[in-house]
Amino acid sequence: MKGLLTKDFSITMKRKSYILLITAISMLLMLTGQSNAFVVGYLTSIAVVLCINTISNDKNDNSMAFFMTFPVSKREYVLSKYIMAGCGTACSWVIGCIMELVYACIKGNLVGFASDIYGLLLIIFLGAVFGAIFIPIYLKFDNEQIKMIMLIIFGGIALISVAAAVLIDFLEKIVPFNTMELHFNLSEAAVLALILLIIAIMVIISYVTSCHIMEKKEF
Amino acid sequence: MVELKQAVKTYKDFQLSVDMNIPEGNITGIVGRNGAGKSTVIKAILGLINLDEGQVNVFGDDIKKIKPKDKAKLGVALAEGGFCVNFTVKDICKVLKNTYDDFDANAFMEECRKLDLPFDKKLSEFSTGMKAKIKVLIAISHNAKLLVLDEPTAGLDVVARNEVLDMLRVYMERKPDASILISSHISSDLEGICDDIYMIKDGKIIIHEDTDIILSKYAVLKVSSVVYDKLDKTYILKSKKQDYGFVCLTNEKQFYLENYPEIIIENGNIDDLIIMMTEGE
Numbered sequence: 261m262k263g264l265l266t267k268d269f270s271i272t273m274k275r276k277s278y279i280l281l282i283t284a285i286s287m288l289l290m291l292t293g294q295s296n297a298f299v300v301g302y303l304t305s306i307a308v309v310l311c312i313n314t315i316s317n318d319k320n321d322n323s324m325a326f327f328m329t330f331p332v333s334k335r336e337y338v339l340s341k342y343i344m345a346g347c348g349t350a351c352s353w354v355i356g357c358i359m360e361l362v363y364a365c366i367k368g369n370l371v372g373f374a375s376d377i378y379g380l381l382l383i384i385f386l387g388a389v390f391g392a393i394f395i396p397i398y399l400k401f402d403n404e405q406i407k408m409i410m411l412i413i414f415g416g417i418a419l420i421s422v423a424a425a426v427l428i429d430f431l432e433k434i435v436p437f438n439t440m441e442l443h444f445n446l447s448e449a450a451v452l453a454l455i456l457l458i459i460a461i462m463v464i465i466s467y468v469t470s471c472h473i474m475e476k477k478e479f
Numbered sequence: 480m481v482e483l484k485q486a487v488k489t490y491k492d493f494q495l496s497v498d499m500n501i502p503e504g505n506i507t508g509i510v511g512r513n514g515a516g517k518s519t520v521i522k523a524i525l526g527l528i529n530l531d532e533g534q535v536n537v538f539g540d541d542i543k544k545i546k547p548k549d550k551a552k553l554g555v556a557l558a559e560g561g562f563c564v565n566f567t568v569k570d571i572c573k574v575l576k577n578t579y580d581d582f583d584a585n586a587f588m589e590e591c592r593k594l595d596l597p598f599d600k601k602l603s604e605f606s607t608g609m610k611a612k613i614k615v616l617i618a619i620s621h622n623a624k625l626l627v628l629d630e631p632t633a634g635l636d637v638v639a640r641n642e643v644l645d646m647l648r649v650y651m652e653r654k655p656d657a658s659i660l661i662s663s664h665i666s667s668d669l670e671g672i673c674d675d676i677y678m679i680k681d682g683k684i685i686i687h688e689d690t691d692i693i694l695s696k697y698a699v700l701k702v703s704s705v706v707y708d709k710l711d712k713t714y715i716l717k718s719k720k721q722d723y724g725f726v727c728l729t730n731e732k733q734f735y736l737e738n739y740p741e742i743i744i745e746n747g748n749i750d751d752l753i754i755m756m757t758e759g760e
Contacts, residue, residue, distance in 0.1 A: 263578025270570045271563055322560035325527050329627075330578055331551035479527040479560075 261332055264340040268314040282306045286356065290363055297379035300356035304383050307352030308390040311344040315398040325479030334474040341395050342467060349387025378448055388459045392466035399473045480625055480658040486523050487532035495519045495682040501658050506651065508673035509662040510749055512757055516682040517662040518558060521629045525555060551579055554623030556614040558630040564603035568596055571617065579621035587620050608639035615643050619650045626659040632668050644672055666749030670694065676749065678756060685756055697747025698732035706742060717759025728755035
C-alpha cells in the first residue's frame with residue numbers, strides 16, 4: 261500500500277499550481293474578514309476533494325486495472341484512498357489554522373482565534389464527512405456521472421441550507437425560541453464526542469460500502 | 480504456473496470459454512483478431528474480471544484468493560492502462576520502490592538510460608516506442624516469475640519491436656524458470672519468441688500448438704478447382720475459395736509434399752493460420 265500512497269501523493273503534488281491557487285484564495289478570504297471556520301473549512305474541503313480525485317485520475321488513465329495487479333488487495337486500494345483523504349484533511353486543516361493563527365497574531369486578536377477553536381475542530385469532521393460520502397461515489401461511478409452527482413449534492417446542500425434558514429426564521433417568528441437551545445444543554449465536549457461517534461459510524465459504513473463496490477468492480 | 484479450467488465469462492454479446500495451461504519456463508503466445516477475447520483471457524488470468532464459471536489458478540492458487548506476496552511475482556504490461564500520463568520515469572521509480580521488495584531502483588534507472596528513456600519527461604510526451612519500452616521495463620523490473628504482456632509491441636516499428644522482444648529474451652536467459660504470456664497481432668513477434676501458441680476466435684481456443692510444429696508441419700496449399708476436387712482432404716483443416724481455385728490449410732505438410740508434388744505448397748506461418756482459421760470453411 262505504500263506504493264499506492266506514494267503514487268497518490270505524487271499525483272496530488274503534480275497539481276502544485278492548483279494547490280497554491282486555493283491557498284491564495286483562502287488567504288484572500290481571511291484578509292476580507294471571513295470567519296476562521298469558513299476559511300479553514302474551504303481549504304479543507306477543497307483539499308479532501310483533491311485527494312479523492314486521485315480515484316478519477318486512476319480511471320482517466322485506465323490505471324486502476326494496472327494498480328490492481330500490484331501486490332495489494334482491493335481493500336488495501338480502498339484503504340489507501342481513505343488514508344489520502346485523512347492526510348489531506350489533516351494537512352489542510354493544520355495549514356489553515358496556522359494561517360489563521362499568524363493572522364490573529366498580526367492583528368493582536370489571539371483571544372478571538374482561541375474562541376473559534378471549537379468551530380475549527382468541527383472542520384476536521386467536515387473533511388471526514390466529505391471522504392465518507394465521496395469515496396464510494398468516486399469508486400462506483402464514472403467520471404462524467406461523478407460531475408453530475410457532485411452538482412446535485414452541492415446544489416442539494418445549498419438548497420437545504422437556504423430552506424433550513426428560512427424555516428428557522430419562520431419558526432422563530434411564530435414560536436419564540438432560541439436556536440441555541442437545540443444543543444439540548446449538552447456541553448461542547450459531549451456534542452463533540454457525539455459528532456465524533458456519528459462520523460466514525462459514517463466512515464465505517466462508507467469504507468465497507470467502498471470495499472463492496474471494489475469487490476464487484478471489473479476492469 | 481497458470482491454469483484456466485473451463486473459464487467462462489459472458490458479456491451481452493460475447494462469451495469467453497477457455498481452458499489454458501502455461502507451464503513454468505514457457506513463453507506462450509495468444510493470437511486472434513480484434514475482439515476475439517485475448518484481452519479478456521489476460522484480464523481473467525490477472526483476476527481483473529469475475530468469472531461466471533470455472534477457475535483461474537496462478538502459482539497453484541485461485542487468482543481470487545491470491546496473496547499480495549504472490550501478486551508481487553507478477554509482472555504486467557496492459558495494452559491500455561499503466562501509470563498516470565503525468566508521471567515521469569523518476570516518479571515511476573519511486574512508486575515501484577515502495578511497491579516491490581525485489582525492485583532495484585539503480586538497475587531500473589540504468590536500464591532506462593540504456594533504452595534512452597528520459598528521466599524527467601512526462602509519459603504523455605513519450606513516443607509510442609518509449610511508452611512500450613517503459614511498460615515492459617516496469618513488468619520485468621522486480622524479478623517477476625510470470626510476465627503477462629498484452630500487445631506489448633502494438634504500434635511499434637520493426638526496430639522498436641525487436642528492442643522490446645530482446646528485453647524479453649534477455650529476461651528469460653536471466654530467469655529461465657519464469658513464464659511469459661504474450662498477446663500480439665504481429666505474428667512474426669510470436670514466431671520468434673514463443674514456445675507455444677494459442678489461437679482464439681469468438682472467445683474459444685481453436686488451436687493450441689507448439690510454434691515449431693506450426694512452422695514445420697503447417698502449410699498453405701494453393702490449388703485449382705479441378706485439383707481441389709481430387710485432393711485428399713483428410714489433413715485439410717480449412718479451405719477458402721479464391722479466383723484461381725482454393726487455398727487450403729493443412730497440418731500435415733509432408734503428406735501433401737509427398738503425394739501432390741505438382742501443387743504449390745507454402746510453409747505455414749501464424750498469419751496464414753489466423754487468416755485461414757478465421758475466414759476459411
